[in-house]
Amino acid sequence: MLPPRNPDQRLKARGADTRPEGRFESKHRIRESDGWDIPEEQDLLRTEVTTERPRSIITRNTSPDISFDRSINPYRGCEHGCIYCYARPSHAYFGLSPGLDFETRIIAKPEAAELLERELGRPSYRPAPIALGTNTDPYQPVEAKLAIMPGILRVLRDWNHPVTLVTRGQMVLRDLDLWAEMAARDQAAVGVSLTTLDADLARALEPRAPAPATRLRMIRELSRAGVPVRVMIAPVIPVLTEPEIERLLAAAAEAGATTASMIPLRLPHEVAPLFRDWLERHRPGMAAHVMNRVQAMRGGRDNDPRFGHRFRGEGIEAQLALQRFRLARRRLGYREGSPALDCSRFGPPPRAGDQLSLF
Template identity: 90%
Template sequence: MLPPRNPDERLKARGADTRPEGRFEAQRRVHEADGWDIPEDDRLLRTEVVTERPRSIITRNTSPDISFDRSINPYRGCEHGCIYCYARPTHAYLGLSPGLDFETRITAKPDAAVLLARELARPSYRPAPIALGTNTDPYQPVESKLAIMPGILRVLSDWNHPVTLVTRGQTVLRDLDLWAELAAKGMAAVGVSVTTLDADLARALEPRAPAPATRLRMIRRLAAAGVPVRVMVAPVIPVLTEPEIEAILTAAREAGATTASMIPLRLPLEVAPLFRDWLLRHRPGMAAHVMNRVAAMRGGRDNDPRFGHRFRGEGVEAQLALQRFRLARRRLGYDTGSAPLDCSRFGPPPRAGDQLSLF
């Protein structure tokens, strides 16, 4: 059971409702009214951003479920506040709550571009597409002020290094010229996550993420600028968003998306109780139905972390959803795969006085 909400905090547009301890914490804290509370003690919970100075910025992985082996995450935590976010448990490594702390206590890495240039310059480095937004969204609201992404993209463009992005943040359009520059060289592809076309449901599920209409506009503008766009129907939530698979694919195709993918809902570690709590607060009449359908796709559990299963589920429920997705993708004329990004031109940017290449 989750702890009760802190009565001294007023929440506005937050996904979680409380601050459960992470799995590594030895103690549990519960707020209790002592009878001395007065209305003036209430305060609006605001986002706090702290700075991190890491020694490296490229993260490596060897997961067989993932198509990339390296990624960059300029932020820890995400103000979008998506209640289902699989990255919430990572805040436990910081001694913070995967609940409200994940969406209100953000860590930023402002030196990301400098670190990236240093790592690309190592003689041992070999290029392969770098994935952005694999854990938390690099275009979450705070990015509009800190502007970490333009520096990263400029370094990648200068080094002719391929890059992919997963986002639902409209600030990506601020950097449209940089994405178009990389795409013109065959070195960029962007995935835009569209969970639902229902604006009210989106506001509850993803309280500080752009509305569905805005995400379709993002797809349209990126595609118009020559950037290959993938629509990511993710996560597919049984009962709530599953009926929209075909509608989302249709709307995204009309906006200019050329490839598509889908992932069923994942509820790892602390995410499961947080999502259950959200259902009871926002969709109480559907809560048991949704979780029963989730269990049907996850071997009778809230989550199945096994490689080969976590991104696609199993059983009749999962297979039917995947079949619907594939049929709609084919009918709408989506490409079944993305064109490989160009790694052949990777190299250090020219310096003043360098002799230019003839070709």
């Protein structure tokens, strides 16, 4: 059971409603009334940003479920506040809550570009596409102030290094010239997450993320600039967003997306109780139905973490959703797979004083 909301705090556009301890905490706090019912003015819970200065910026993985082996995340935590976010449990590693802390206590890596250039320059480095935004969104609201992404993109551009992006943040359009320049060299592709076309549902599920219409505009402007765009129908939530699969694909295709992918809802670790609490607050009449359908796709559990299953689900429910997605994708003319990105031109940018090649 989740702890109750802190009555001294006022929440505005937050996905979580409370601050449960992470799974690694040995002590749990319980609020108790002292009997003094003196009303006090509530403080608005605001976002706090701290900085981290890691020794490296490229994270490696060997997961058989994903197509890349390296990624960069300029931020830990995400102010978009998507209640279903599978990355919420990562905040527990820092002694922070996967609930409100995940969306209000953001950790930024302002030296990401410098670290990246150092790592690309190592003699042992071998290029392969770097994925941005695989854990939390690099174009979340705080990026408007900190502007970490342009530095990362300039380093990748100068080194002719291929890059992919997953985002729902409209700040990507600020860097459209960099994405277009790299896409012209077959070195960039962008995935835009589109969960629902219902603006009210999106506002509740993803309180500080751009509205569906804005995300379709992002797809349109990126594609017009020559950037290959993949629409990511993720997560597909039974009852709530699953009926929209075909409409989402049609809207994204009309906006210019050329490839598409789909992932059913995942509820790892602390995300499951947070999502259940959200259902009871925002869709109480559907809560039991939604969770019954989720469990039908996850072997009777809230979540199935097994490789080979976690991104697909199992059973009749998962198979029907996937079949609908594939039929609609084919009918709308989406291409299979993702565009191949060019690694052949990778190398250090010219420096002042370098000897120029004659050829």
